[in-house]
Amino acid sequence: MIQFDAKTRTFYLQTPKTSYIFQVYREDVLLGLYYGKRIAPQDVSFFYQNVERGFSPMMAGYDMEHPLSLDTMTLEYPTFGLSDTRAPAFHAVYPDGSRITDLRYSTHRILKGKPICKGLPQLLAQTEDAETLEVVLKDKRGLVEVTLRYTVYSDMDVISRSVSVKSTAKDPISLQKVASLNLDLPECDFDLLQLHGAWGRERNLEVTHLTHASHVIESRRGASSHQSCPFLALKRPDAGEDWGDVYGFTFIYSGNFAIQADVDQYDMTRLQVGINPFDFSWKLEPGDTFEAPEALMVFSDEGLGGMSRNFHHACRHHLGKSKYRDQKKPIILNSWEAAYFDFDEARIIGIIESAKDLGIDIFVMDDGWFGARNSDKTSLGDWTVNSAKLPGGLKPVIDACHKNGMKFGIWFEPEMVSPDSDLYRAHPDWCLHVPGVDHCTSRNQLILDLSRADVVDYLEQTVGDILAQNDIAYVKWDMNRNMTNVGSVAFEPERQGEIRHRYMLGLYDLMERLTTRFPDVLFEGCSGGGGRLDFGILYYMPQFWTSDDSDAIARLKIQYGTSMFVPASAMVGHVSACPNHQIGRTTPLKTRADVASFCNFGYELDPARFSAEEREAVKAQIERQRRMEPLVLDGDFYRLRNPFTGNDAAWMLVSPDKSEAVALFVQVLAVANAPFTRLRLRGLDPDATYQIEELGFSAGGDALMHGGIPIEARPGDFRSVTFTLRRI
Ligand code: GLA
Numbered sequence: 039m040i041q042f043d044a045k046t047r048t049f050y051l052q053t054p055k056t057s058y059i060f061q062v063y064r065e066d067v068l069l070g071l072y073y074g075k076r077i078a079p080q081d082v083s084f085f086y087q088n089v090e091r092g093f094s095p096m097m098a099g100y101d102m103e104h105p106l107s108l109d110t111m112t113l114e115y116p117t118f119g120l121s122d123t124r125a126p127a128f129h130a131v132y133p134d135g136s137r138i139t140d141l142r143y144s145t146h147r148i149l150k151g152k153p154i155c156k157g158l159p160q161l162l163a164q165t166e167d168a169e170t171l172e173v174v175l176k177d178k179r180g181l182v183e184v185t186l187r188y189t190v191y192s193d194m195d196v197i198s199r200s201v202s203v204k205s206t207a208k209d210p211i212s213l214q215k216v217a218s219l220n221l222d223l224p225e226c227d228f229d230l231l232q233l234h235g236a237w238g239r240e241r242n243l244e245v246t247h248l249t250h251a252s253h254v255i256e257s258r259r260g261a262s263s264h265q266s267c268p269f270l271a272l273k274r275p276d277a278g279e280d281w282g283d284v285y286g287f288t289f290i291y292s293g294n295f296a297i298q299a300d301v302d303q304y305d306m307t308r309l310q311v312g313i314n315p316f317d318f319s320w321k322l323e324p325g326d327t328f329e330a331p332e333a334l335m336v337f338s339d340e341g342l343g344g345m346s347r348n349f350h351h352a353c354r355h356h357l358g359k360s361k362y363r364d365q366k367k368p369i370i371l372n373s374w375e376a377a378y379f380d381f382d383e384a385r386i387i388g389i390i391e392s393a394k395d396l397g398i399d400i401f402v403m404d405d406g407w408f409g410a411r412n413s414d415k416t417s418l419g420d421w422t423v424n425s426a427k428l429p430g431g432l433k434p435v436i437d438a439c440h441k442n443g444m445k446f447g448i449w450f451e452p453e454m455v456s457p458d459s460d461l462y463r464a465h466p467d468w469c470l471h472v473p474g475v476d477h478c479t480s481r482n483q484l485i486l487d488l489s490r491a492d493v494v495d496y497l498e499q500t501v502g503d504i505l506a507q508n509d510i511a512y513v514k515w516d517m518n519r520n521m522t523n524v525g526s527v528a529f530e531p532e533r534q535g536e537i538r539h540r541y542m543l544g545l546y547d548l549m550e551r552l553t554t555r556f557p558d559v560l561f562e563g564c565s566g567g568g569g570r571l572d573f574g575i576l577y578y579m580p581q582f583w584t585s586d587d588s589d590a591i592a593r594l595k596i597q598y599g600t601s602m603f604v605p606a607s608a609m610v611g612h613v614s615a616c617p618n619h620q621i622g623r624t625t626p627l628k629t630r631a632d633v634a635s636f637c638n639f640g641y642e643l644d645p646a647r648f649s650a651e652e653r654e655a656v657k658a659q660i661e662r663q664r665r666m667e668p669l670v671l672d673g674d675f676y677r678l679r680n681p682f683t684g685n686d687a688a689w690m691l692v693s694p695d696k697s698e699a700v701a702l703f704v705q706v707l708a709v710a711n712a713p714f715t716r717l718r719l720r721g722l723d724p725d726a727t728y729q730i731e732e733l734g735f736s737a738g739g740d741a742l743m744h745g746g747i748p749i750e751a752r753p754g755d756f757r758s759v760t761f762t763l764r765r766i
Contacts, residue, residue: 039169039190040148041079049146049171050079051188053195056337058188060114064106065097066142068114068173068186070222074283075339085224086111091304095121110304112222115175115186115201117141124308125252125300127217128201129315132181133209141175141184148172152189152198157543157550159290159577160332161198161356163191181207194351195338198290201330205322212532213320217312218289219333226250226301228285229275231342233267233599238587238620240264240568241599243682247275248301256296256314260485260521260538261565262572269603270297271345272309279341279677280720286338286345287311288603290357291331292574293542294318311335317524319535331574342602343720347674350605354672358577360553362560366667367581367607368399368512369660370447370640375588375614377644379406379413382427387438392646394442396653397660400512400560401439402447407432409459415482418454419461421500432508440509447512447560448504452497453545454483454518468493470537472525480519488544489537490528498551505556515549515579517565542574549578562610568596571604581610581638588614588642590625590633591756594687594704597636598677606670606691611637613659615647627652629758631659632702636691638670639663665762666700669693676720678703685709690761692721696739697765699728703749704758716746723765731762 041050047062048071057076061083063069071085090102094109097120108122118126119138131137149172151165170189177183183204190197199219205211228248232255233241246253255270257263268289277284287309289295294314301307311333320328334352338344354363371393377385390401408424409417417424423431432446439446455462455469457479462469469484471477477484486493505513526537553561561579563570567586575582582604585596593611600609611634616624634640641656648656673691678701681687690701703717722728722739729736733747747761 039192040171040188042146042148043079046081046083048081048083049173051171051190051197052076052079053190053197054192055339056195058197062143065099067108067111068143068175070112070114073221073223073285074337095123097121112224112306113220115141115184115220116308124302125298125310126215127220127310127312128184128203129215130182131212131214133207133211139182140178142178144174144176144183146171146173155200155329155332157546158329158331159358159546159574160200161189161196161290161334161352162359163189163356167192177206181205181211191356193355195348196334196336196352198332198334200332202327203322203330204327205324208324210324211322213322213328214318215312215315216328216330217310218330219287219309219311219335221285221309221335223272223285223307223309226305226307227275228272228307230299231271231273231602233269233602235264235267237264237566237569238585239592240571240585240596241267241602242595243599243602243680248272248299248307250301250303252298252300254296254298256316257294258314258316260293260524260541261517261570262292262295262574263520264566264569268295268297268572270299271342271602272299272307273342277341279343279680281341282339284338284342284345285309286336286349286603287333288349288573289331289333290573290577291542292545292570292572294538313539317535318539320539321532321536334573343676346602346677349603350675353573353576353605354607357573358580360561360578360580361557363580366671367638368445368560369397369663370400370402370512370612370638371398371444371645372402372404372514372612372640372642374404375619375642379411381406383430383434386428386435388646389644390435390438390442390444392644393444396645396656398444398641400445400447402449402512402514403435404449404514405451405516407448416456416458418451418456418483419459419486421450421452421504436509445511446509447514448510449514449516450501451516451518452501452548453486453488455486456483467527470521470525470541471523471527473527475523478522480522483519485519485521487526487528487541488548489526489540490544494544494548497548501552502555505552505559510559512560512562514562514564514583517570546574546578553578568600571600576604576608581608584609584611584637587620588612589618589621589623590630591623591704591706592621593633594681594706597633598681598687598689601675601677601689606636606673606675607638609637610640611635612640612642614641615643625756626754626758627655629704629756632758632760633704635659635663635666636670636689636702669698669700673699674721678717678720681706688717690719690721696721696723696726699763701761701763702758703761704756705749705752706756708753708755708757709751712751715749717749718746719743722763726765728763729766731764732760736766
C-alpha cells in the first residue's frame with residue numbers, strides 16, 4: 039500500500055482506487071505530485087514544471103537562470119516566511135521573536151497498521167488492514183521537528199493525516215497554526231460544496247465555483263456547530279452524484295476548525311484542514327510535542343455518492359471502539375416532545391405504560407429529571423435526582439420500563455452549569471470565564487471549564503455515579519450552547535490561547551473515561567440537535583440526534599445534507615407528533631416513519647395520544663424497522679433525488695452483498711395532473727432479479743437502475759413511498 043522509491047525519493051500511497059504521490063525534491067523539500075484515480079507507481083516528476091516567475095522569490099542558492107521557488111510548487115507542508123507566500127500550514131513564534139520556519143525532509147518510516155494517538159479521536163485499524171507513513175521534517179535552524187503522518191487502508195479510498203510538532207528549541211515556542219492536512223492541487227476548476235446551517239436547519243448544501251481568493255469554512259463557536267460543518271468537497275464542475283472527480287475532506291475534531299481552499303495566481307488550489315488558527319496559540323516547552331487532530335481525505339471518480347460512501351465506510355468500520363458501532367441500534371421512545379419539563383413520576387410512568395407492546399426497546403427520560411430542573415433556567419451541574427418530581431428516585435421509573443418490556447435511558451448535559459445551581463454556588467470559578475468580564479449566558483447557562491482536570495474528574499464521578507447506581511442502557515449527551523468568555527483561571531496568561539483546544543482534550547478525556555467504564559451503555563451525542571455532529575464525537579458516541587427539527591419534510595434536506603459524510607448508522611431520526619412542534623406542519627404518519635427509518639429509529643411523542651388505528655400502524659412500522667436495521671447499520675447509501683433542487687427527495691440503502699435494498703421517494707407538494715416520473719435506482723446487481731415487495735412484481739437490477747420505477751401520482755402533500763427489494 040505504501041512504497042518508497044529510494045532512487046527518485048518518491049512516496050507512493052495506494053488505496054484500492056486512488057494514488058497519492060509526493061517526492062523529496064532537490065533541497066529536501068516535499069513536493070506534492072499527484073492525488074487522484076489510482077495509477078501504477080512510476081516516475082511522475084514530470085508533473086512539476088520548474089519555471090521562473092516574476093515576483094516569486096527564489097530559494098537560497100537559486101537565481102533566475104537556475105530557478106527554484108516554493109511559491110510555484112505544489113507543496114506537501116508549507117511553512118511561513120521564505121519563498122512560498124501563500125497560506126502556510128504551519129506558523130510559530132520562536133524564542134528570538136522570529137516567525138520563520140524552514141522545514142526540510144530528515145527521515146521517514148513505513149509502519150504496518152496505525153499507531154494510536156492518545157487523547158484524540160481517530161480512525162482505528164488492525165495491523166493487517168493499514169499502513170502508515172511517518173515523514174520527519176526538521177527546521178534548518180533546529181527549532182522544531184514536524185512529523186507528517188499518513189495512513190492508508192486496504193478497504194477504502196480514505197487517507198487519514200495528522201501532524202505532530204516537537205520543540206527542539208532551548209526556550210518555549212508559541213505555535214500559531216498547525217494544519218493537520220495540506221493538499222496543493224495543480225488546478226482550480228472546481229466547485230466547492232459545503233454544508234451551512236443554523237439551529238433546526240442543519241447542513242444545507244451550498245455549491246460555489248472556486249475563485250481566485252481564500253474560501254474558509256470555519257467555526258469560531260467552540261463547537262463544530264450548526265452553522266458550519268467540518269466537511270468540504272471540491273468537485274470538477276461536470277461531476278455529479280454518480281460520476282466525476284470529487285475530493286472530500288473532513289476533520290476528526292469537535293471544536294473550532296478551519297477548512298480553507300485558496301486559489302493562487304497560477305491557478306493552483308491549496309486546501310488545508312485543521313484547528314482554526316483564529317484565537318489559537320499553544321506554548322510548547324523544549325522537548326514537548328503537540329499533536330494536531332486527524333483529518334481525512336477522499337478522492338472518488340464516482341461522484342459525490344462515491345465520496346460519501348467512503349466517508350460512511352470510514353465511520354462505520356474504523357471510527358471508535360463502541361460495541362454499538364457494529365450493532366443494530368435499539369428503537370427509542372424519548373420523553374422530550376411528549377412532556378418537555380412538565381412531568382412527575384406518575385406522568386413518566388404513564389408514558390412508559392402507554393408504550394407497552396409497541397415494540398420499543400428503550401424509554402429515554404430527557405431533560406428535567408435532576409436538581410430543581412423545571413425549566414431551562416436552573417440546575418445544570420446538579421446531577422442528583424429531582425426529588426420533587428421523582429420522590430422515589432429513578433428506581434420506580436426504571437422498574438416501570440422493565441415491567442413494560444423496555445430498558446431505561448437518560449439525558450445529561452455534563453459540560454454545562456446553570457448560574458442557579460449548587461455546583462455554581464460552590465465553584466463559581468469552574469466555568470469558562472475571564473475574571474472581571476460579565477458572563478454571557480445562552481439558554482441561561484454557562485460552560486464548565488473542561489480544560490481543568492478537577493472539573494473533568496468531578497464530571498466523571500457525578501455522571502458515573504448515576505450510571506453505576508442505576509440500570510441505565512442509554513445516555514443522551516447534550517450540549518446546548520456555544521462558547522463565549524473563553525478563559526480559564528487555571529492557566530497562566532500566555533496559555534489562554536490554548537483553552538478552547540484544552541477544553542476539547544478535556545471533553546475527549548471525559549468521554550473516553552465514561553464510555554470505557556460503561557461499555558454496555560449506548561451513548562448518543564446531541565447539541566441542540568446536530569450542533570456538534572462530527573467524526574470527533576462519533577468516535578466516542580456512535581450515533582447523534584441529527585436535528586431538533588423533527589418535521590419529516592424539513593428532515594429530507596437535513597438528512598440529505600448530513601449524508602454527504604455521515605452514514606445512516608450514525609444519524610438518529612424520530613417520529614414526532616403533528617402538528618409538528620417546531621414548524622407546525624402536519625404530515626402523514628407514514629411519511630414521518632419512512633423518513634426516520636433511514637436513521638436509528640424512534641419516537642418522540644406521547645403514545646397515549648395514538649388512536650387505535652395509529653397504534654397498529656406504529657406496531658407495523660417498528661416491525662418493518664427491525665427488517666431495515668441491518669441496512670441502516672451496514673447498507674451503502676445512494677442519493678437519488680435532491681430536495682434542495684426539486685419538489686421531491688429520494689435515496690436508498692443497499693446491503694453490501696446487494697441482495698437487499700430499500701428506497702424512499704417523497705413528493706413534497708402535490709401536483710395537479712402530474713408529469714410522469716421514474717425513480718432510477720442505484721447500487722443494485724445488474725444481473726440479479728429483485729422482488730419489489732410494495733409493487734408485487736420482480737424486475738432485473740439493470741432495468742431498475744437504468745429504466746427506473748414509475749412513480750404513481752398521488753393526491754395530497756408530503757406523500758412517501760418505499761420500495762423494498764429482495765434478490766430472488
Ligand atoms: C436540546 C436537545 C433536545 C432536548 C432538549 C432538552 O435542545 O436537542 O432534544 O434534549 O435539549 O433540554
